Amino acid sequence: MPGPFAYIIWLVNILCEIAVVVCAFRKETLRRYFLLILYMVGLVASDIGRYKILAEYGLSSKQYQYFYYYSDSVVTIFLFFALSTLYSHVFSELNAESYVKMGTVLLLAGTALFTYSVVAQSSAKLVTNFVIQLSQNLYFVGLVLTYVLWGAILKLRETRTRLIQLVLSLGVYFSLIAANYAIRNLYPSLSTVFVPLVQVFATFLPLAWAYAFWRLPEEARLSPARLAVIPR
């Protein structure tokens, strides 16, 4: 069973996720950022389900393993759609919403197809392997998409502070998890340090989003000069 530190971090994480939903509701931004909030609601639901199964069956049980990785996959798909919402907001002035939707569906289908073609090589536990690998691949697609979006924000001189905060925090979160994963692979002996760190990093995103919804009004603007130096 996990230690008290893991439980405390997990509890803080759930509270931060609930805070995002509450802040978005209080600031009346539910409709505007619906898919982001849906992602947070999905996280809360999966965390509650995970806790219930963990308490009943234990960390190494098949029930917890399957529920953990299948729910992770579903929530990562929610995150992927949440990211597409951010794209829609950034490109809203270009009337490119239909293209963003088309790109989102194509990318999801392409990632699923690629994952299946790789996983189909091994016949053992095909569905489970597919679900886990799809989640991993979507994660890396999300990482690249976030950096591309940040480039677009700089290029288009986006000034909406809340939107910038949402995108930047997502970029930092993706980068932290990817760096942690790479270090764990390079130095497996350090896993005891870096595996618990994933839980700490997981609290960063809901915390940053809760701050963005609570403290930054929709009308707040940043001057472009504070984002990037553009030569004249």
Added chain:
Amino acid sequence: MSKKLVVVLLVMLVLVGAMGLKTLVTAHADGLVMMAAGGAPAPPTPYKAGGAPAPPTPYRAGGAPAPPTPY
């Protein structure tokens, strides 16, 4: 039509970039799975039977050229 083709091209570029990045990051992976969503403690992956440490892959031992895969 050309805008739709640009979207398709961008999608393919992102997919190639993401999978390239994944290959780079998981170059030394031995079955580790990245836990991304939520703060719950991660269990071992279900498709890894048993808790024994993974042995080195057979095709890395020695300097002989690798044979074609049986399938």
